[in-house]
Every structure is written in structure tokens, then in C-alpha cells.
Amino acid sequence: MMALVALIAQGAFFFVEAEAPGIQVSGVNSLTGEPTVNFRHADVNGNGLPDLVFGDRVIFQTPDGFATEPLPLPEPRAASLVDVWENAVYRLFPDRLERLEWDEGDWNRTEFALDTGIAPKGGGAYSLSDRRRTAPPQLSRFLHDIAQDGIPAVVTADEKGIRIYALGSSSPYADYKSVAYHAVFPAIRPARPTTPNLWPPEAREVVLPATEMSCRFYLDGPRLTVIDRESLPDQTAVFRITRYRIDSDNGYAFDPEYTQEFVTEPLPDHLQPCRLTDNDLVSFAGGEWTLSRDSMVPSPVFETSVTTDGGHTIQHVRTRSFRPLCLFVDFNGNGRRDLIAETTGLAEGGLRETVTRFTTQHSVRHGVQVHLQAPDGTFPPRPDIQGQFNIQIEHPPLQSGELYHRYQSGELVNLSGDFSGDGFRDLVIQERPDRLAIYRGSASGFSSRPFLTLPMEPGWRFSVADIDGDGLSDIIVRFADAEAGPEGEGKYLFLTRSEDRS
Amino acid sequence: MTGILMTAFAALGIFEPHTIPDVGPEALVFPARTRAEGPADLFILEDHKLRIYSADGGPARTVHLPQCASAFDVGAAQDDRDRDLIVVHGDKILQYSMSDESASPVELFTMETIFSPPAAQPHPYVLTTTMDDRTLLALPTDDALELRRFNGELEARFPLTNQAHPSFGPSFSAWPVEPVQTAPAGGFEMRVSHVYEKTVELPETMKHQPRQERPYRRVTPSQMTQIADLGPESWPWFPLRADGDDSIRVLYAPAQPDLSDTLIRLRHAPTDEDDQTGVTLLPARRYPGRLMDPSMDMPDFNGNGYVDLLLWSAPKPTSSIDSIVRTLIGRTWPIRITVHHYDPIRERHEPTPSAIITCRLPVLWMMIHEDGTPLRNVVLQDFTGDGRTDCAWSCDEHTFQVWRSRETGFSDRPDRTYEFPEPGMRIEQRVDFDGLGRTSLVFRGETTVLWLYAKPDETGQ
Numbered sequence: 001m002m003a004l005v006a007l008i009a010q011g012a013f014f015f016v017e018a019e020a021p022g023i024q025v026s027g028v029n030s031l032t033g034e035p036t037v038n039f040r041h042a043d044v045n046g047n048g049l050p051d052l053v054f055g056d057r058v059i060f061q062t063p064d065g066f067a068t069e070p071l072p073l074p075e076p077r078a079a080s081l082v083d084v085w086e087n088a089v090y091r092l093f094p095d096r097l098e099r100l101e102w103d104e105g106d107w108n109r110t111e112f113a114l115d116t117g118i119a120p121k122g123g124g125a126y127s128l129s130d131r132r133r134t135a136p137p138q139l140s141r142f143l144h145d146i147a148q149d150g151i152p153a154v155v156t157a158d159e160k161g162i163r164i165y166a167l168g169s170s171s172p173y174a175d176y177k178s179v180a181y182h183a184v185f186p187a188i189r190p191a192r193p194t195t196p197n198l199w200p201p202e203a204r205e206v207v208l209p210a211t212e213m214s215c216r217f218y219l220d221g222p223r224l225t226v227i228d229r230e231s232l233p234d235q236t237a238v239f240r241i242t243r244y245r246i247d248s249d250n251g252y253a254f255d256p257e258y259t260q261e262f263v264t265e266p267l268p269d270h271l272q273p274c275r276l277t278d279n280d281l282v283s284f285a286g287g288e289w290t291l292s293r294d295s296m297v298p299s300p301v302f303e304t305s306v307t308t309d310g311g312h313t314i315q316h317v318r319t320r321s322f323r324p325l326c327l328f329v330d331f332n333g334n335g336r337r338d339l340i341a342e343t344t345g346l347a348e349g350g351l352r353e354t355v356t357r358f359t360t361q362h363s364v365r366h367g368v369q370v371h372l373q374a375p376d377g378t379f380p381p382r383p384d385i386q387g388q389f390n391i392q393i394e395h396p397p398l399q400s401g402e403l404y405h406r407y408q409s410g411e412l413v414n415l416s417g418d419f420s421g422d423g424f425r426d427l428v429i430q431e432r433p434d435r436l437a438i439y440r441g442s443a444s445g446f447s448s449r450p451f452l453t454l455p456m457e458p459g460w461r462f463s464v465a466d467i468d469g470d471g472l473s474d475i476i477v478r479f480a481d482a483e484a485g486p487e488g489e490g491k492y493l494f495l496t497r498s499e500d501r502s
Numbered sequence: 503m504t505g506i507l508m509t510a511f512a513a514l515g516i517f518e519p520h521t522i523p524d525v526g527p528e529a530l531v532f533p534a535r536t537r538a539e540g541p542a543d544l545f546i547l548e549d550h551k552l553r554i555y556s557a558d559g560g561p562a563r564t565v566h567l568p569q570c571a572s573a574f575d576v577g578a579a580q581d582d583r584d585r586d587l588i589v590v591h592g593d594k595i596l597q598y599s600m601s602d603e604s605a606s607p608v609e610l611f612t613m614e615t616i617f618s619p620p621a622a623q624p625h626p627y628v629l630t631t632t633m634d635d636r637t638l639l640a641l642p643t644d645d646a647l648e649l650r651r652f653n654g655e656l657e658a659r660f661p662l663t664n665q666a667h668p669s670f671g672p673s674f675s676a677w678p679v680e681p682v683q684t685a686p687a688g689g690f691e692m693r694v695s696h697v698y699e700k701t702v703e704l705p706e707t708m709k710h711q712p713r714q715e716r717p718y719r720r721v722t723p724s725q726m727t728q729i730a731d732l733g734p735e736s737w738p739w740f741p742l743r744a745d746g747d748d749s750i751r752v753l754y755a756p757a758q759p760d761l762s763d764t765l766i767r768l769r770h771a772p773t774d775e776d777d778q779t780g781v782t783l784l785p786a787r788r789y790p791g792r793l794m795d796p797s798m799d800m801p802d803f804n805g806n807g808y809v810d811l812l813l814w815s816a817p818k819p820t821s822s823i824d825s826i827v828r829t830l831i832g833r834t835w836p837i838r839i840t841v842h843h844y845d846p847i848r849e850r851h852e853p854t855p856s857a858i859i860t861c862r863l864p865v866l867w868m869m870i871h872e873d874g875t876p877l878r879n880v881v882l883q884d885f886t887g888d889g890r891t892d893c894a895w896s897c898d899e900h901t902f903q904v905w906r907s908r909e910t911g912f913s914d915r916p917d918r919t920y921e922f923p924e925p926g927m928r929i930e931q932r933v934d935f936d937g938l939g940r941t942s943l944v945f946r947g948e949t950t951v952l953w954l955y956a957k958p959d960e961t962g963q
Contacts, residue, residue: 034681141678144690157676159696188696189619190572196626198534198576199542200937204628205710206640206647208662210699211616217692218685227684233549233623234528273684282684355826 012499013420013452015475018065018468020493022054025463025476031274031285032337033329033416033425035465040139042084044102050469053089055082055137058102061468065495073100073137074107081140085152092142097154097165097176113175114154114165144219147248153179155219161185162217162224164252180252184244186228188213216273222246227273227282236266239273241282265311276308276328277377278335283308287327292320299347304339308377315379317371321347324368325410331385332443333423336373340415341383343367346397363392364407368415368427368446387439387446389413392432403433406461415441417464417473419452419496426451428464428475436462436475454494472496516885516892516904517942517954521923522546522555525951531944532626533933534576536585536600541936544944544953545576549623552587554600557935557955563603568596570620576600577630578637588629588639590617595639597652611654615641633658633708647702662700673698716746716800723874729755734767734783742768742844744802744809752809753783754793764793764813766851787850791815791840795874799882801891803856803907808844811851812882812893814875815840816868834862837876841912857912859905861897879929883941885956894943899925902945902954923950 024038039059041050049061057070073082073089080091080098089100092114099110143152146164154165154176161183168174191210197203217226228240245258267284276283285306292301302323307314322344328337345365346357369383391412395401406412414428417438424441431437434457437450456462460479467474474495481490522544525531529548536543541557552565552574565587567574573590587598589607593614596607617627631640631649638649638657649658676694685691718740721729729737737755741748750770757763765786772780791813800809816837829835840855867876879896886892890907897903903916924947931944940956 029681029683032681032683036680141680141690141692155690157692157694159674185694185696187619190616190621190625191697193625193627196530196532196534197628198532198626200934201535204631206628206631206642206702206704208642208647208700208702209616209627210697212695212697214693214695214697216679216684217694218679218682219690220686225684230622233530234526275682275684275686351830352823352827355823355830359823359826 013472014497014499015452015454015494016065016497018493018495019068020467020476020491021059021066021068021070022057023052023467023476023491023493025465028326028414028416028464030287030325030327031272031276033326035416035463037465037467038139040084041469042089043087044089046087046102052467053082053084053139055139058089066468066493071102074109076137079135080137081142082137083139083141083143085143090143090152091137092140092154092156112167115168115175115177146219146222146246146252148221149248153252157185157217159185159188159213164246166248166252180246182224182244182246182254184217184224184226184242185215186213186226186240192231222248225282229273231269232266234266235269237269237271238266239264239282239284262310264307267307267311267314268305271305271307274328276306276337276373279377281308281310281377283377284311285328287323289323290318304341306339306379308373313378317341317379317381319343319369322366323410325414326416329415329425331370331415331425331441332372333418336375336377338373339371339379341369341371342410342413343369358397360396362394362396363390365389366391366407366413366429368413385441385445387427389427389429389431389439391429394433402459406430411461414462414464417466418471419473421471421498426473428462430456430462432456433458452496467493468495472498516906516918516956517920518557518559518957519920520544520555520559520953520955522553522951522953523923523949525946525949527946527948529951530625531930531946531951533931533935534585534626536576538578538584542933544935544951545626546951547624547626555953563600565598565600565603567591567624571596571624572619572621573617573627573629574624575627575629577628577639589624590615590629590641592620593618595641595654610639610652611650613641613643613648613650613654615643617642631708633705642700642702647704660702660704662702716741717748718800720795723871726756726874727761730758730761734769734786737767739769740796740800740809742808744800744807746800756792757788762792762815764789764791764811766811768849784849787853789813789842789851789853791838792874794877794880794882796882798873799891801882801893802889803841803891803893803912804843804909805888805890805907806844806846808846810844810891811842813840813842814838814877816876829865833865835865835868837861837863837868857914859912859914861903863897864899879927879945881929881932881941881943883932884939885941887938887940887956889939902927902943920952920954922947923952924948927952 026036028035039052039054042053044051044058045060051061052059057072059070060067078093080093083090091098096114097112101108142154144155146153151167156163164180165176166179168177188211191212215226215228222245224244226242229237231237241262243260245255246252247255270286270288271284272286273282274285287304290301290303292299300321301318303316303318304327305314305316319341320343322342324340324342326340328339331338366389368387370385371379372384373379393403393407397404412430415425417426419426419438426441427439427446429437436454436456438452440447440451460477463476464473477492479490482488484490525546526548529546531546533542534545544555546553550567554563567589568591571589571591575588576585577588578585584601586600589596593612595610597610598607599605629640630637641648645662647660650656674696676692679691679693682689682691719738721738734753737753739751739753742750742752750768753767753769755765757765765788767786768784770782794812803810814837839859841857842851843856844851863876877895881894882891884891892907894904900922902920904918905912906917927945927947929943930946932941935942942956943954945952
């Protein structure tokens with residue numbers, strides 16, 4: 001790792017630099033504001049601090065940070081998927097389940113035969129049987145407590161539905177038996193056809209259309225929800241949402257009195273299902289660019305669309321010329337995700353002002369707006385929270401510098417983290433080429449001055465995620481480094497600490 | 503005349519313009535032939551309504567397909583009569599007469615096919631084929647392609663094989679959504695996908711002979727800017743011969759320093775791909791302007807069998823604020839298009855352009871290129887069937903201009919200008935409707951289709 005960057009302490013919070021071996025934060029889900037990471041938290045060594053579990057190793061956390069040397073998981077004898085449950089690591093093989101527990105310096109291994117009953121078809125168990133023996137173990141999900149008894153069931157999917165394996169008895173050495181198979185996925189249907197080939201005569205060929213099925217499903221305790229999307233010819237789509245309740249006292253069969261089906265109104269093609277409200281309803285949201293023809297020179301407008309009532313009412317928020325990194329985050333921590341809009345001052349005013357900015361200005365006036373979600377799932381047309389910030393981009397936009405490109409792609413502004421642990425999202429802005437500033441979010445808006453700052457260097461990029469699992473967001477800085485192995489990327493990890501913890 | 507407005511001056515033009523109103527953006531427009539002989543017709547499918555327009559401007563015919571119909575074809579029961587419409591509606595195989603709109607459909611027979619499940623909208627598929635000079639219905643089931651007579655009698659059955667993903671990757675996959683998007687926090691969420699395509703082994707006599715595509719190497723406009731710094735082995739190319747023979751390739755790249763000129767190198771290669779000893783790379787020649795991507799159309803403007811060059815160039819605005827504002831307010835910007843013929847005796851594209859065409863384009867088009875050029879709706883095809891490539895494009899949102907290639911070259915003004923019935927129409931199809939080498943064009947707007955039918959000349963050719 002390169003030279004240590006000075007620790008920054010301001011007020012009750014500060015950063016400490018820590019090792020970040022192999023940690024990746026690969027983006028933020030724009031509909032939930034949650035970052036995607038390549039590890040799972042579990043307190044494997046029982047020291048009270050969450051460790052980082054990867055597909056092939058564990059990195060222990062200590063009060064000072066993370067161990068520099070990862071602890072490898074035992075070499076698997078076949079391709080496997082990896083999940084965690086209550087501080088143990090589980091590996092799923094085509095014919096068995098393995099539990100690994102770290103016990104006084106050694107891995108304690110427990111094996112459960114996977115009594116498949118009717119063997120899954122070719123793609124069963126997430127195509128495990130198709131995976132090459134040498135394929136690296138892959139972090140996945142297959143454990144879920146359907147019976148709500150603290151003992152996880154194994155859930156796998158195949159082409160038609162899900163299979164549930166449950167522990168045969170309370171004995172830790174019992175086998176996992178196939179207890180139910182539910183063919184709940186939508187029927188396979190012809191894929192969207194390609195261009196017709198009825199003319200000329202020599203082009204007429206009998207073509208068998210490809211067939212397809214795709215859906216998403218989720219388990220919430222014993223409740224199973226399947227979401228099927230069907231595209232319509234007019235650039236819209238309807239979603240069919242089917243809910244089941246799995247009765248673990250009745251052989252994991254469905255409770256017939258519970259099953260519900262709901263079909264949305266036709267929704268614009270770019271809307272995706274997501275969870276925005278604090279109730280049990282699935283919402284749909286997305287954003288797209290349009291072109292405003294109000295002015296002499298057409299300018300791009302970003303429109304966020306959302307419905308929380310199955311498409312009966314769709315709300316739209318339009319802003320001039322900026323797509324936020326996150327369209328929705330739970331800004332105030334009340335369990336309801338709020339709508340985020342961002343504006344750029346580059347496009348304000350008349351034609352001459354815009355041209356002048358593009359040709360001469362070295363900074364951008366950037367606006368962040370939060371539309372708080374009301375209890376009824378609606379968003380106010382005007383924002384409840386607003387903030388204006390200056391971002392230096394080194395060169396005028398017309399010169400197409402790196403910082404301007406990063407600004408345009410939404411990389412310099414991030415509202416996904418909570419660095420103070422108060423439930424409000426804080427705003428991270430790379431407001432100068434050499435400085436990252438974090439403005440504290442609250443019910444009254446953003447702080448006028450940053451409550452945390454971090455020095456940056458040219459070419460550094462940042463991500464936000466709670467790496468150490470303490471409830472406070474942390475910063476990962478990435479930079480090109482040819483000597484940093486196959487990734488060609490070096491990283492610094494800055495863990496947020498409060499004076500209480502230190 | 504139902505739905506078609508024939509323009510009065512059509513008889514004087516290269517194309518007969520047919521304006522078809524009330525066509526929504528979701529409508530499917532495609533050619534198919536309803537008669538045993540003659541040109542193809544233009545079909546417009548919108549929801550379950552099928553409108554059919556003939557090239558001779560006759561009245562449009564309308565067929566209302568049944569709700570939940572999933573597939574249809576324009577196929578003949580007998581080769582010597584007009585085509586009928588074959589429709590799959592659930593398990594029913596229906597036949598609609600194209601010569602009698604008012605006739606009720608005839609139910610030929612019933613059988614379960616992969617098209618039996620109801621669909622939101624029907625789609626055209628090839629459902630008829632010929633075997634031993636007989637026209638048969640070709641209906642895919644879950645495990646076979648069945649050829650049946652029109653009375654339902656099974657004639658042949660070919661098992662379907664090779665279940666595989668149509669492009670790449672596993673046929674079935676399931677992956678966790680982390681972090682969850684629709685599940686509550688801590689929930690378990692997955693996405694699953696199952697995509698497959700079946701294939702059928704048909705007898706040799708029924709096998710389709712795929713059309714030989716002309717070879718070329720193309721790059722994206724953004725890659726084009728990087729090509730300038732790379733060697734000729736990385737350059738895109740197209741065959742010098744208009745017939746697609748690629749033994750001589752035309753390699754091209756933008757020229758430094760500002761990428762506004764084009765470098766051309768000819769590469770002679772032996773027919774044997776493995777024999778690289780006979781490869782000759784001629785020196786680079788520099789032509790002013792940027793090459794319009796020739797890989798789609800490969801123009802041969804003088805009909806000598808070799809692909810010619812079409813380049814465009816435009817003056818640069820100065821970088822002062824006043825100049826940029828003036829440019830934006832002026833709304834248009836000049837562009838110059840040049841044609842360089844290939845001379846097979848000198849083995850080079852002529853350094854002096856054989857034609858220069860100038861026009862003015864909207865400033866926005868200069869900033870946002872489509873397919874690497876600021877022009878829109880560029881078509882380099884033979885519209886008249888004389889073997890010479892003509893050219894056409896839009897210089898504004900309201901018109902489409904056509905330059906006809908003659909023995910004397912191009913004139914400096916367009917031969918014909920066609921007005922769009924609504925602004926901003928885009929080319930959707932280029933079709934030879936009568937199989938005589940004349941390319942017709944179909945444009946789409948938000949509510950209108952403009953069909954420019956390449957009409958026969960006075961001799962009927």
C-alpha cells in the first residue's frame with residue numbers, strides 16, 4: 001500500500017486507515033441506495049466484531065481494523081456455493097451441505113447429506129452440477145429460515161420453481177431432506193420475436209422462436225413472492241405478483257387460503273420492481289433521459305418515475321440535466337425510501353450563459369433535493385430538503401476533463417451513506433480534486449460545512465459502504481496501480497470511528 | 503382510396519410516395535406478398551388489426567385477427583392463386599382469404615403448438631413451406647416440427663434437438679440479488695432466467711440457403727477515434743469489389759492530427775486465408791473528409807464493380823463564446839460531401855472528387871452523430887435498378903433528398919426532395935419490393951408511415 005494518508009479528525013467522528021485486502025464495492029443500487037460488496041458479514045471467530053466472509057476466505061476483524069492475512073476456507077472437493085448463517089460458513093455442493101465453524105484455530109466441519117428426493121433437473125441448485133470442478137467457490141444465497149425456528153432451510157431454484165430442503169431432525173448430524181417442490185415460476189413463452197422474414201421469397205425460412213422465462217422471487221419468513229414481468233408491444237410492461245405462504249407444519253405445502261395474485265397496470269418499460277414503502281407492497285420505479293425542446297437548443301432532462309400503488313398513479317419528477325447516483329434512499333431512516341433529484345447549474349439561464357459556463361467555468365453549482373415519502377406512499381412535488389454545493393472540476397466542461405466526465409456520470413456525489421449513525425443519510429462530495437467532503441444530513445437539511453473531510457489525489461475514486469459492520473458508513477478509495485495484482489487497482493480503506501468507539 | 507394519399511407529382515419522381523396515417527409507434531411494419539406474382543405489399547400490424555397496402559396504390563385491405571392469436575403467415579394453399587393468411591389462434595389453425603375481406607375465416611384443423619398459449623399481440627412467422635413442390639403448413643410443437651397438409655394430415659415430423667441458449671451462457675441461471683431490491687431487509691431474493699432455442703434437422707432439399715453476407719470489419723464511432731493511433735492491422739475494412747470478393751480490402755482510419763481526414767490503404771491478399779506470404783499492403787493515401795461508414799451499403803456509384811468512397815467534411819467553429827453562440831443561434835451549419843470513384847487501372851480511389859454536394863444541417867446534428875455522420879437517414883442504394891448506387895439523406899427534420907447517379911455523375915442539387923408528412927421521420931426499412939434491384943424505403947414517424955416505393959420506369963423495369 002502506498003504512503004499513509006493523514007487521519008482526519010473533526011468533532012466526534014474521524015477516519016482511521018485500515019487494510020482492505022480484496023474488498024470490492026462494485027456500485028450502488030440506484031433504487032435502494034444500497035452498495036454491492038463482494039463479502040458477507042459474520043462474526044466467525046466470536047470476538048464480537050463482524051468478520052468478512054468471501055467465497056474462499058475469511059478476513060477477521062480486530063479492534064484495530066482487519067487482519068492483513070486472510071484465513072482460507074478449507075479447499076472444496078467440488079464446485080460449491082457459499083452462504084453464512086449465524087456466524088458459521090455454509091457450502092452447498094450438488095449432493096451435500098457443509099457447515100464450517102472456526103473453533104480454537106481450526107475449522108470444524110459438519111456435513112449434511114442432501115437427500116434430493118427427485119433429483120433436480122440439469123440447472124438445479126443454481127447450475128451447480130454444470131459448474132466445473134475447478135470453478136472457484138461463489139458467494140451466494142441458499143439458506144433461509146422458512147419455519148421461523150432458527151434452523152435454516154436450503155432453498156434452490158430450477159427451471160420451473162423452488163425446492164426446499166429441511167433438516168430431518170434437531171440432531172446436527174441429520175440429513176437435509178427434500179421436503180417440497182413448488183413449480184411457481186411463470187410458463188416459458190416465445191421470446192420477443194425478431195424481424196419478420198416473410199419477404200423476399202429466398203429469406204423465408206422456418207425459424208423456431210427462442211423461448212424464455214425470467215422472473216424474480218423473494219422469501220420473507222414463510223412468505224414467498226414471485227414477480228413476473230411481461231413486455232407489451234407498446235413499450236410498456238405489466239407485472240404479475242403472486243404471493244404464497246409456506247406452511248412448515250404441513251410438509252412445507254402452500255397455505256391455500258393465503259395465496260394472492262395481483263397484476264399491475266401497464267407500466268413504462270424502464271420501471272423496475274423495488275421496495276420503497278414500509279408496507280408489504282412492491283413499488284416500481286426508474287429513471288430515463290428525455291429531451292426538452294422548450295429552449296432554443298434542446299437540452300436533456302432526467303425524469304424519475306415511481307408508483308407505490310401498482311401503477312394506478314405514477315409520479316414523475318423532472319430535473320435538468322443530471323442523473324443522480326441514487327434515485328431513492330431512506331434519507332431520514334424511517335423505513336420509507338425517499339426520492340432524490342439532483343440538478344446541475346451548468347444548464348441554468350440562457351444560451352449565452354450556458355455557453356460561457358461550458359467554455360470558461362472551472363466549477364459547477366450542484367443541487368441535491370430530497371422528496372420525503374409520505375406515509376401514503378406519495379412524494380411531494382417540491383423537495384422537502386435542498387442543498388447547494390460547489391464542485392471544482394479543474395477544466396471547463398468543453399475541455400472534457402476527467403473530473404467533468406466523473407461528475408457527469410454521477411461519481412462525485414454520493415448520498416448512500418450514514419457516517420454518524422443517526423439514521424440520516426450524509427452527503428459525500430468530491431468537491432475539489434484533492435478533497436472529499438462529507439456534509440451531515442438531518443431533518444433540517446445538510447450541514448453548511450462538512451463534518452468530515454478526506455484528502456484525495458488525482459485519479460482517486462471513492463465508494464461508500466459499511467465495511468466493518470458497525471453501522472457507520474466507511475470510504476473505500478481506489479486508484480490505478482499496475483503493481484497491485486491482476487486487478488491493477490490499489491485501494492485505501494477509511495473506517496469511520498466515533499469518539500465513543502475509539 | 504383508403505388510408506393512402508397519393509402525392510400528385512409522384513409520376514415525376516424516383517419514388518411513389520404513399521403516406522399512411524394513424525400508425526402508432528407500437529405498430530409492426532413489414533413486407534409480404536399477397537399475390538402469387540408481382541411486388542410485395544406493405545403490412546401494418548397494430549394490436550390485432552392488420553392493414554395491407556399494395557404498391558399500385560389500390561385500396562387498403564384490413565383483417566382483424568382474433569384476440570389471443572399468437573402467430574400468422576401470408577402463405578398459399580395452392581401456388582397458383584393468391585396467398586391466404588394462416589393464423590394460429592390457441593390450438594386452432596385458421597385460414598383467412600386475402601381476396602375476400604368479408605369472408606369468415608376457415609378453421610383448417612386443431613393441434614397444440616408452441617404458439618398455442620395466448621399472446622399479447624400476434625407476430626408474423628414463416629408457417630408455410632414447400633416439400634416436393636407441395637405447400638405445407640410448418641408448425642412447431644414442444645418436441646418436433648410438423649409439416650401438415652391444409653386438412654391437418656401429418657406429412658412429415660422432424661424432432662427438435664440441441665436445446666441451448668440462443669446466444670451464449672447457460673440456458674438456465676439463478677443468481678442472488680444482493681443487496682435485496684424487492685425483499686424486506688434481511689430477506690432472500692433471487693432472479694432466475696431460462697432461455698433456450700431448439701433446432702431442427704431438415705432434409706437437404708428443404709434446407710434454407712443463407713444469403714452470403716458481404717464481409718467487412720466495422721468499428722464503433724468511439725473506437726474510430728482510437729484507431730488513428732493503431733497500425734493498419736487494427737483498421738476497419740470493406741471489400742474493394744462490390745460483389746463482396748474480399749481478396750482486395752480497403753482499410754481505412756481517421757488521419758492525425760485532428761481526425762478530420764481519412765487514410766485509405768489497399769490490402770491485396772491471396773484467396774487462401776492461411777497463406778499470408780502473398781499479402782501486399784499498398785501505401786496510405788489521404789483523402790479530405792471523414793468516410794461515411796460504407797460497410798452497410800458499399801456504394802458503387804459508377805457501376806464499375808468497385809466500391810467508391812463518400813466523405814464528409816465541415817468547417818470548424820472558432821472557440822470564442824460569440825462564435826459558439828452565433829453557431830447555436832444560426833441553427834444550421836454547412837457540410838460538404840465528396841465522391842471518389844475507384845480507378846481499377848491506377849489501382850486507387852481518385853484523389854479528385856467526381857462529385858461535390860453541399861448542404862446545411864441543424865447544429866444539433868453536428869454535435870450528435872448517428873452512425874458516425876451528422877446526416878440522418880443516409881441510404882446508399884440503387885433506387886432505379888440501373889446498377890449504379892444512388893444516394894439519399896435528410897438535411898433537416900422535414901425532408902428527404904435523393905441524388906440519382908447518372909453516367910455523368912451527380913448533379914449539385916438533389917434530383918428529388920420528398921417532404922415528410924411529420925417532422926423527424928426515420929428510415930425503418932429498405933426493401934426491394936419487386937425483386938428487380940430497386941430499393942424502396944419505409945419511414946416511420948410518431949403517427950405516420952411514409953412508403954417511398956421505387957417505381958418501375960417507362961419500360962416497366
